[in-house]
Amino acid sequence: MISITEWQKIGVGTTGFGVFFLLFGMLLYFDSVLLAFGNLLFLTGLSLIIGPRKTLSFFFQRHKLKGTSFFLGGVLVVLLRWPLLGMFLETYGFLSLFRGFFPVAFGFLSNSSNVPFLSALFRRLQGTSSMV
Template identity: 40%
Template sequence: MSEEKSRDRIIIGAGFIGFGVFFFILGILTLFDSGFIAIGDIMFLIGLIVYQGPKDAIQLFIGKSENKIVGTISFVIGLILVFLRYPFLGVIFQSGGAFPLFKNYLPKVVSFLTGVLPGGRMLLSIPWIARLAESGREGPIL
């Protein structure tokens, strides 16, 4: 794959992930509207597949560690609950499953947000956020 196509794929995937997170948060702010949360989930998963590629996305969910399997099961149960119109329980299950799946990406997200948000550097004065940002070099905190 050429470098331009790879760059475009990353930009499109990041856009889908961003809109997915936006709709997910919007669904929570509108008192757990299952429609917004479901749209956010679908866009997030599409963005993840486009951003990383199908093979790496599958490896993310079906890893060799036991935590990834438990996280995947919890995340999928949460998706099913949201689609069955039980958004509160679905979000709880998704949150419990998302942490073991995506905890390796937290240092990247924190460093991105500190660079983009106005006053983002002040976030690093909070001890647990600073530890999270520093853990990117040694691996995950947990």
């Protein structure tokens, strides 16, 4: 069994609240304060889950610098109260940063799901992109 530290538990909660505030900010027509708060909570939670050193090494790998610059630039643009442009930049950066993670997540969800429609959907989405 994998042991989870207290800091990682706090990080999961913080990341969850960050995602909640991001979704709630988008629901309220891109409210810049909620989006900025969600961004800060998401980044803080991520660094609490995997640690500050691994977070920095993840974001600043040579092949991920383009995605990192778009993602962090989008966070900065949201903090400067241009929420729509900032969220577009963040979305592009997020998709390019976590591109390799999506097939793994879809594979995990399809294996753990017993719902026929969802498992077929996840199998189809998993086959579109390869980890290799």
